[in-house]
Amino acid sequence: MQTYNRISLLIERGIGCRALDIDGNSYLDLAGALGTCSVGYCNEEVNSAIIEQIRKIITTTNLYYTEPQIKLSQKLALLSSLDKSFFSNSGAEANETAIKLARKHTGKPGIIAADGGFHGRTFGALSATSKAKYTEPFKPLVPGFMHIPYNDSEALRKAVTEDTAAFIVEPIQGEAGVIVPHNSYLKAVREICDEKGILLIADEVQTGNGRTGKYFCYQHSKIKPDIVTSAKGLANGVPIGVTIAAEEIADSFGKGDHGSTFGGNPLACTAALATIAYMEKNGLVEKANNKGAIILKNLAELKSKSDLISQFRGKGLMAGMDIIVDAENVAEKCIKKGLLINKCTEKTLRMLPSLTITEAEILEGMDILHGVLK
Ligand SMILES: Cc1ncc(COP(=O)(O)O)c(C=O)c1O
Structure with a gap:
């Protein structure tokens, strides 16, 4: 197509x-394969780890444990200062998970997103995405979403209602043209989310994985979101998505609330662990x-x-x-x-x-x- x-x-x-x-x-x-190639094409150390894993097993199911998934979840908890991960296969799915988790945790439907923001092409992620070219042909979108100007924390304060679950935002807007907000934006956003009792979801699909000089871009602002999403360069091009959350929020998902056949498969998790190890070593x-x-x-x-x-x-x-x-x-x-x-x-x-x-x-x-x- x-x-x-x-x-x-x-x-x-x-x-x-x-x-x-x-x-x-x-x-x-x-262009780095749109930010997915974080440690170089055919990185020998990442590829060796992938080949070794292929020789063991590519995929089992999430009905069982695998060591690479456990290790990656532990590593991401350390890197993000959050607690628990849900693994999927793309950025859109990672955001989809974040939106569902925010609704489940708060019991509220409202999601605020920013003008110019891009969060993916599946319906929840698309509803958070603002560009009419991407959304118009597919309406009606998911109800409960609204958009406010980017880089304007006061607009967030005004937009929150008693039905708001979360604000989803890119620390730097990628697809919009690499729009870098002012230095105090994320900090102000964090304060408003706390004051109003809503969750902050940082979409780090593009800005994460070390790209901006910290493993996650929100770390420049010395804040901690409630939920972080990542994908793209996490496994140096092997498809993976992850939604990381604070424990009390993550635990709102109960058995059967969410799932993904391939999510967190040992091949992708091994590639991600090797990518992170290569970044750290160098x-x-x-x-x-x-x-x-x-x-x-x-x-x-x-x-x-x-x-x-x-x-x-x-x-x-x-x-x-x-x-x-x-x-x-x-x-x-x-x-x-x-x-x-x-x-x-x-x-x-x-x-x-x-x-x-x-x-x-x-x-x-x-x-x-x-x-x-x-
Ligand atoms: C910030 C952001 N979120 C989500 C996505 C969607 O990711 P994917 O294409 O892996 O679904 C992208 C893709 O460019 C992105 O830049």
């Missing part, structure tokens, strides 16, 4: 930050801060050389650049020069490279971008 505006490129393999097509042409991937999360600073410095230089760039912004290895010409056209021209970069809005290009990217690769990407814009 033709739901994607596909580029005519037949990708066959990947190594590090480069994807290779069927003819062996190599492309520096600044200090990749901390290094994302410096690498991000290099990207922003180079974007500033590029902007001074090109009138086509109107704005840029980012945090860690998540950057967006607004241009005054068609972003798709620029992205297509970049491919011809060996660079993959993602168009996330009509006039915005987005970068979500692997955390293993080197300074030389960043400079190489910037050079290509400069040439194309010229």
Whole structure:
């Protein structure tokens, strides 16, 4: 089914930050497979762990325990400072779980989300997503959802009613064009959620897994959400989603309240554990801060050389650049020069490279971008 505006490129393999097509042409991937390739394509340590696990078992069911699932749940509890995980297979499912959990825990239907927010394509996640292009053809959506301006904590205060269960928010909006809120936004949001007695759900599907220089982006704000969702780069490209919650909230789910056949399978959990271990061994999360600073410095230089760039912004290895010409056209021209970069809005290009990217690769990407814009 033709739901994607596909580029005519037949990708066959990947190594590090480069994807290779069927003819062996190599492309520096600044889009990082949309943020899923967190420790590089064909990362040897992650792949070895995956192969070893495949030799043991790929999937059993959640009627039994497996060691990788237990270990990953323990690791994520440590990384998030929350307690319990529910595993699924994608970001949308992780948010779906979060929405159901918030309703079950509070007994209330209302979910507040932010304008510009993207939370996935399944009905609950889609109802939290604001872009009319994604929602209009599929109405009626799930009742009980409303949207307020992003980066405006007072709008949240005004929107809460006695029927509100939770506020779901991206710490940095990804699909909207890498919109970084002001430094005190999440802290103010946390305070309002506490004051009003509603849950805070942080959608870290894109910002999580070390991308912004902390394992979870909300950690920059020194707050703790009640529920966190993650997916994308968690297992370096092996499909996985997770919803992590504080114990008293997680325990509102009873037997049979939720489920997923493949969720938390030993293969995906092993890949996630190996990805996290690789990040920790190589200090990749901390290094994302410096690498991000290099990207922003180079974007500033590029902007001074090109009138086509109107704005840029980012945090860690998540950057967006607004241009005054068609972003798709620029992205297509970049491919011809060996660079993959993602168009996330009509006039915005987005970068979500692997955390293993080197300074030389960043400079190489910037050079290509400069040439194309010229
Ligand atoms: C913030 C955010 N939430 C949820 C999703 C949906 O994730 P998935 O495509 O894995 O369902 C995405 C995907 O881009 C996302 O960026």
